Amino acid sequence: MQRLVYRYALLTRLAHWFGAIAVAVLISSGLQIFNAAPYLDAADRSTPTRRVLSIDSPADGIGRTTIFGHSFTTTGFLGWGSDGNGGEGARAFPGWLTIPAYQDLADGRRWHFFFAWIASLAWLSWLVSSAVKGNLAEMILRPSDLHKLWPMQAYYLRLRRDPPPHGSYNPLQKAAYTFVLLVLAPLILLTGLALSPGIDAIAHPLTMIFGGRQFARLWHFVGMLLFVGFVCVHIFQVLTQGFFNQMRSMISGWYRLREHESVGP
Amino acid sequence: MKRRLFLASSIAAALAGCSPIGTALNDNAGFHHALGLEGSLDAALMENLPGLAREYSIADISKNFPVDSLPTPTSVTYDRLLAHDFQSYTLAVVGAVERPLSLSLAQLQRMPQQTQITRHDCVEGWSAIGAWTGVPLRRILQFARPHRDARYAIFRCMDRDDQGTPYYESLDMAQAYQAQTLLALRLNGEAIRPDHGAPVRLRVPTQLGYKSAKWVREIQIVGSFAHLYGGKGGYWEDQGYEWYAGI
Known part of the structure; x- marks a missing residue:
């Protein structure tokens, strides 16, 4: 017997889709902002000797990416690529990855800060409502879940017939959502705030715990990369675990249970 | 498998669509103005805070x-x-x-x-x-x-x-x-x-x-x-x- 269960509350679904759009805009406008100073230093002030990443164009038609002192030719993608106006030019991230496509720091900042509010409010409303309703407690990874992480991974890798017993969320889901929603998302917000001189003036410790302004810029970028990694795994899971059913449940709330499947997501 | 390929390519298209859609909206005067309103919100929240560099x-x-x-x-x-x-x-x-x-x-x-x-x-x-x-x-x-x-x-x-x-x-x-x-x-x-x-x-x-x-x-x-x-x-x-x- 298959039956429909109401899996996601309206607020959760709204927060998910507002968050998804906001994150897409934040990444593309963030790359636009990065392009204005396409390097990251592990220091407070700009310090070339502590440069972790730089993307530049040493000569016309050549793009170069340097990570921890190791240079790679990345022509056509990083350093030299689409200028967003139909041509090519020296650009850290290419036009097809940035908002707007052409180089415009002022507009990139407008997009980034506008959608930072949307992402933050979506995150906060989800956090408060799921904490109040008690769903948050089911989702948080606990020490008692740790020994179930590998059995769950083994099940996904088809090394094990059955998943370990778990509640609404399996141990890997708990680990992923706890890390992304309760650790990574707030860290990305805080490292972003730490970049602002006005915020730094009222909260020196915020900037300094991340190692200073340039270091905060590096953490903000690394946080983005980790988030992109999560999104890739997340989309893969949705594609492979019954795409239409998953999409319906995040749009209408209703999920069709498969045989032997527990009620939770 | 064909369906998955179709889905994967639609998602890739959606991701690649982010920049052109954003750019088109950016060139729209009304939308561009609305984006700028956020700056006024930041100014209202921040500009009179005490704080020293x-x-x-x-x-x-x-x-x-x-x-x-x-x-x-x-x-x-x-x-x-x-x-x-x-x-x-x-x-x-x-x-x-x-x-x-x-x-x-x-x-x-x-x-x-x-x-x-x-x-x-x-x-x-x-x-x-x-x-x-x-x-x-x-x-x-x-x-x-x-x-x-x-x-x-x-x-x-x-x-x-x-x-x-x-x-x-x-x-x-x-x-x-x-x-x-x-x-x-x-x-x-x-x-x-x-x-x-x-x-x-x-x-x-x-x-x-x-x-x-x-x-x-x-x-x-x-x-x-x-x-x-x-x-x-x-x-x-x-x-x-x-x-x-x-x-």
Whole structure:
């Protein structure tokens, strides 16, 4: 017997889709902002000797990416690529990855800060409502879940017939959502705030715990990369675990249970 | 498998669509204006918070302070000032003040000096630390005595872009009276170099670098900046950057 269960509350679904759009805009406008100073230093002030990443164009038609002192030719993608106006030019991230496509720091900042509010409010409303309703407690990874992480991974890798017993969320889901929603998302917000001189003036410790302004810029970028990694795994899971059913449940709330499947997501 | 391929390619298309859709919206005047409203929200939340920029030690000073602005003025007037070590330079304080001032460089140098080692945060993303010495702006305003209805200090500068448009900036009175807002005469113990804004540049360490105007020649106290140039209160503001530059 298959039956429909109401899996996601309206607020959760709204927060998910507002968050998804906001994150897409934040990444593309963030790359636009990065392009204005396409390097990251592990220091407070700009310090070339502590440069972790730089993307530049040493000569016309050549793009170069340097990570921890190791240079790679990345022509056509990083350093030299689409200028967003139909041509090519020296650009850290290419036009097809940035908002707007052409180089415009002022507009990139407008997009980034506008959608930072949307992402933050979506995150906060989800956090408060799921904490109040008690769903948050089911989702948080606990020490008692740790020994179930590998059995769950083994099940996904088809090394094990059955998943370990778990509640609404399996141990890997708990680990992923706890890390992304309760650790990574707030860290990305805080490292972003730490970049602002006005915020730094009222909260020196915020900037300094991340190692200073340039270091905060590096953490903000690394946080983005980790988030992109999560999104890739997340989309893969949705594609492979019954795409239409998953999409319906995040749009209408209703999920069709498969045989032997527990009620939770 | 075909279905998965179709789904994967639609998601790839959706991701690749992000930039063109965003760019099209960016070029839409109404949407672009709506995006800008967020800047007013930030300004309302932030601009009157107390807070002082962090002060550093001598060991933290950047070895090479970047020069990243409009080019050093090349006008006959500036060349003449430079050739005579700015002896004939005057800083004018005009507009809605009880006592308009005209201060020579020597007079500015004789006023009590403040040194701050602060970080300059460029809107592009880089930062540099320098030791700035000069006259706190509030001391000059205390001499000039702005009218009660004065709202902004406009800084008119000697540099121009390649279209001939002069650089200018503005601060509201609270920002102008802030303890660290400085008319800097020296950087790292030496007279400011021409490319760093000689002889007098503004330092506003609680905001992004474009507020810290170089080559200041006149401070005008006004009730509104809507009639000046693009009407947004600054050279970069007229090109879309936020007037409140603390974010």
